[in-house]
Structures are given as structure tokens and as C-alpha cells.
């Protein structure tokens with residue numbers, strides 16, 4: 001058994017997501033040992049409240065023995081089944097269970113390996129659909145500049161975050177980005193209704209610019225998660241869906257973060273935002289991160305159209321060795337069983353509202369510029385010089401707050417000048433009080449340290465990873 005010092009050394013051989021390759025070999029990440037409920041424990045035995053639930057994913061909380069048992073049972077009975085030639089009980093059962101939870105006629109499930117491959121495969125399905133129905137020119141994709149949709153070439157190209165674009169290449173021919181519908185960007189004096197019109201107008205203008213006959217799909221997260229928990233103005237998704245319908249475009253709702261309870265329902269598109277998309281992507285909470293898995297759900301309507309127009313055969317030549325992996329599916333079944341048995345969606349509705357209320361009390365701290373979110377997705381945005389909105393000055397504040405919070409027993413996810421929270425759905429009101437109290441102290445300490453140019457406690461701490 002390696003010691004934790006040896007493990008930290010060995011971790012230098014692991015290129016982490018968003019790693020700074022120039023600094024490779026100088027890793028200072030916290031080594032986590034174990035988890036239980038909403039808490040994780042580091043290699044020094046410190047208990048940390050896991051406010052981001054790993055990476056927006058450990059929805060049922062850490063350390064569930066019955067998940068381990070379900071995975072063990074599946075591996076010891078049948079470890080793998082080729083999804084090309086055979087069917088497996090868990091994948092079939094899980095697809096049917098997801099169909100029961102999904103809105104409207106989104107009954108058809110394509111399993112993938114993670115969120116990125118779910119988005120990638122869903123976009124390939126859109127291309128496939130338009131080819132089958134004889135509209136091969138209809139291929140252009142519209143997405144948000146502040147959106148994040150994954151790390152495959154296509155998923156990353158659809159993502160719009162500019163900070164991630166410095167050293168990598170992207171597909172640009174078929175992809176167009178519009179402004180993020182961020183309520184903080186509403187110009188002074190503009191009414192809510194006018195702002196909504198302007199945001200929807202951005203999509204309308206882009207469709208006109210590209211040409212409706214070339215536009216295939218609008219891709220958006222219901223709440224832009226990694227972009228900073230941006231909740232679009234009320235009615236935005238509904239109006240965008242209407243535009244898609246008008247122009248014969250599909251609406252892809254990327255629910256990799258918002259599905260499986262984060263907003264108090266299994267899927268958020270219909271229950272929270274009142275829309276029935278053509279395609280939904282999911283991952284993360286799908287298995288609560290215990291085993292990797294993603295999926296996209298496609299409506300009966302699209303499948304029916306393909307059947308009607310596809311002649312004798314229309315093969316969707318896309319898939320993975322691990323599509324519908326029986327072990328992941330068994331974990332998914334157990335995960336959903338736990339969520340339903342413990343009524344975790346209702347708990348998320350209740351504690352979600354409480355978390356938003358409590359986070360809003362942080363607005364009294366001078367450097368807190370905005371507190372926003374919905375359900376169990378929250379974001380506290382800081383600004384060092386009021387009204388300046390100067391990202392360069394604010395760049396370090398998230399990291400600093402994270403360090404102070406971690407020293408006091410809380411992981412928050414630093415995203416530039418924002419702290420992002422998405423705790424397990426099992427979180428209690430008392431644990432939310434604990435989370436907000438540590439965060440308050442962390443923000444105050446960070447702002448005092450910056451004011452007096454003191455240095456923050458030196459870490460053992462994570463590096464920020466601005467995406468995913």
C-alpha cells in the first residue's frame with residue numbers, strides 16, 4: 001500500500017482534465033480517501049462537506065453500500081455484454097425505467113459512456129435524422145457562448161466558453177454561438193419582457209443569418225451549469241422551442257447536470273421549464289457518478305418519422321463498446337430505486353429552496369455581487385471592486401475562497417470569480433446551514449486577505465478546473 005505522500009507523487013503521472021501541462025509534475029491536489037453521505041474525507045482524515053457533489057454528480061450521496069452490492073452482484077453474474085449483438089437484462093430494464101420517468105414521448109434511450117459522448121451521439125443522431133428525411137443541408141447547430149457540452153471534438157465545439165479555446169481547435173463550419181441569456185447582462189432601464197425578447201431575438205437573428213433551411217438544432221442546458229449557473233429569463237426556453245418548431249429545427253435539452261433530481265424532478269425540461277424537447281441528454285446523476293454512464297433520449301415522434309422515411313433500413317452507425325454496459329446499468333437501476341424510495345426529488349425541492357434562501361443571505365457581504373440558482377444548483381459570484389466587473393482582478397478570488405473554505409471543512413467549486421454548489425440530494429437543512437456558514441467565513445476571510453494583501457493558507461488543495 002502506498003502512503004499518501006507516495007500517492008500524491010504518483011498522481012503527477014495522471015494528466016487531469018484541464019491540467020496545465022507546463023506545470024505537470026507539480027500537482028497539489030487534495031487526496032480524497034473515502035466518502036459518506038454529503039461528506040468526503042481527505043488523506044489527513046479531515047472531513048469536508050462536498051458542496052459540488054464531486055462534479056455535479058453524486059446525487060444519492062457518497063458511500064452507499066447497496067450500490068456496491070448491486071455492482072458486485074452484476075459483475076459476479078455477468079460482467080459484459082456486447083450491445084451490438086446481444087441484449088442484457090440491466091440495460092433493457094434501465095432503458096424502460098428511464099422512459100417511465102422521462103417527459104412526453106421521449107421514450108427511446110441510447111446509452112453512452114458519459115455526458116460528452118451523450119451530446120456527441122445526440123448531435124450525430126440529428127444529422128442522421130436530417131439525412132434520412134432527405135434534408136442533408138440541414139446541419140447547422142446553434143448553441144450558447146456560455147454553454148458547456150463536453151470534451152469530444154463535437155461537444156467541445158458546441159461549448160462556447162472562450163477561456164477553454166486558447167490552445168485547442170474546434171469545428172466552426174457548422175456551429176454558431178449566440179449570447180448567453182444571462183439576467184445580469186440586462187441593460188439598465190430595460191424591462192424583463194424586453195430583455196426576454198432580446199434574448200430570444202438572438203436566436204431568431206442567428207437562424208435568419210445562417211438560413212432556416214440549413215439550421216438543424218438548437219442545443220442548450222436548461223440552466224447553464226459550468227457557465228456559472230445561469231438561469232435564463234422565465235419563458236426563454238419555451239419561446240426558443242417555438243422558434244425551433246417554426247423553422248423545422250430540433251431542440252436538444254442538455255440535462256447532463258439538471259436531470260436525476262438536481263432541480264427536484266427526474267428531468268427538468270418539462271417539470272421546471274415547461275418544454276418538451278425532441279432530445280434530452282443525461283449523465284452524472286444517471287448513476288450518481290458511481291459508474292460512468294451517459295444517455296440521450298429521443299422522442300417517439302422522431303423515431304416514427306425515421307421509420308416512415310427510412311425505406312427498408314436506416315442504420316444509425318454510432319455506438320460504443322460500453323453502450324448499455326450491464327454494470328453501469330445495474331448501478332443506474334439501483335440509483336433510481338434509491339432516489340424513488342427515499343423521495344429524493346421531493347427532498348431536493350424542499351432543501352433546494354432553503355439553500356437558495358440561505359445563499360441569498362451572503363448578498364450582505366460587500367464583495368458578493370450576485371447569488372443565483374435554482375433547486376440544488378447555486379452560485380455565489382464575487383467582485384472585488386464594486387461595479388467594475390473586471391475579470392482580471394476577480395480571477396483569483398474563487399480559488400482563494402475555496403482554500404479558506406477547504407481549511408474549514410467545505411469543498412466549493414471555484415469557477416473564476418464564482419463558487420458553485422450542487423450538493424447531494426440527501427443534504428439536510430442543518431448541513432446547508434453548515435455549508436453556508438463556512439462559505440460566509442471563507443468569503444470574509446478571502447476578502448480580508450486580499451484587502452490586507454496577506455497570503456492565504458498554503459494548500460494541499462485542488463487546482464480549479466474551469467469546465468465540465
Ligand code: PLP
Nearest residue numbers: 114115116148149150256283468
Ligand atoms: N453537458 C453538460 C451540461 C455538462 O455540464 C457536462 C459536464 O460537466 C457535459 C455535458 C459533459 O459530461 P462528461 O464530463 O460526463 O463527459
